[in-house]
Amino acid sequence: MTRKRRRLYAVTAGMLLLAAAVGLVLNAFRDSLVFFYGPSEALAKSLSPDQRFRLGGLVEPGSLGKAGDGVTVTFKVTDGAAAIPVRYAGILPDLFREGQGVIAEGRLLQGTFEARNVLAKHDEKYMPPEVVEALKKSGQWQAESKP
């Protein structure tokens, strides 16, 4: 075996071992690498009230409402299977609307998510507005998929 060939094998073996090690580490940390939980996951985890986490999902159409003080908004975040009501007082991002993907940061208190911060999430679709109109007219428009 020439020295070049030996170095080739050594580098290849090293890279494969490294990839395996990184794969195992990432797999082990899978749960802490996610940025948010969906409503079903959050409910299944039975988190304690003082534990802060991020809740992600779609704003349920028809659930958006304003509280009496004029600042606080309420809406439901859903993943299609479960929905959690959210209360938030503050500035919403421009993309926030019913049916849109959002990520709220806060705590779950007695079944209501008290959000301190709300971020909008958008999907990977990019289209001119006229095309969306045409698709909607012909009934081929698919609403946003699960974020």
Added chain:
Amino acid sequence: MTGSLHRFANPARFQRLSQAVLPWFAGGTVIAFVIGLYLALFGSPPDYQQGETVRIMYVHVPAAWMALGAYTTMALASAVALIWRHRLADLVAQSAAPIGAGFTVIALATGMLWGQPMWGTFWVWDARLTSVLVLLFLYLGYIALINAFDDPERGARAGAILALVGWINVPIVKFSVDWWNTLHQPASISRFAKPALHPSIMTPLLVMAIAFMLLFATLLLLRVRTATVEQRLRTLAMARARS
């Protein structure tokens, strides 16, 4: 395969070849940027959700692609340098690093400017954004490491190993949006699925991608040429000092 590689690894031959192709690459870069920027800024529609902000994508996405592309170039050149001991491969890896770091900075900066109006935040520590920041630190660490030795040969060897080890981060950046929940949306263009981009938005993006690729090739050729000449000068100076 190594035989043909040897042919291009000859520095004199490389200087001659690169001199011939460089004007074509440079000219192509300018033309692609003129067409691409025109299409991106004037010749394409706004997005149905994001409005005019979508135009940031035409710089952000190609820069991010080339940030990964430049690192992969660096890692491949480092592997060739480690295994076949070609000095020219070392020079390619070392010349690619600052260019790739530049693309990474552009991707991060445009991403932050885009995130603030759309998501409502400049920065979050989700898997995609964090792994791209790690990519930038890998570039900077590599540049620091190759310059940390008095003997450039030893610096190149240590840098090549770091470049290879760090390449593990490239698939992590690419697939972070599929493997984990992130704020960043998944890729709009993939090899297997129908692209989620309307053709009127796809075309300027692809032209800009070609422009960024040509820019990378032009800058890389220029830098490798300079590095080759620098190396020759250093060898000559050392030979003179000895005699």
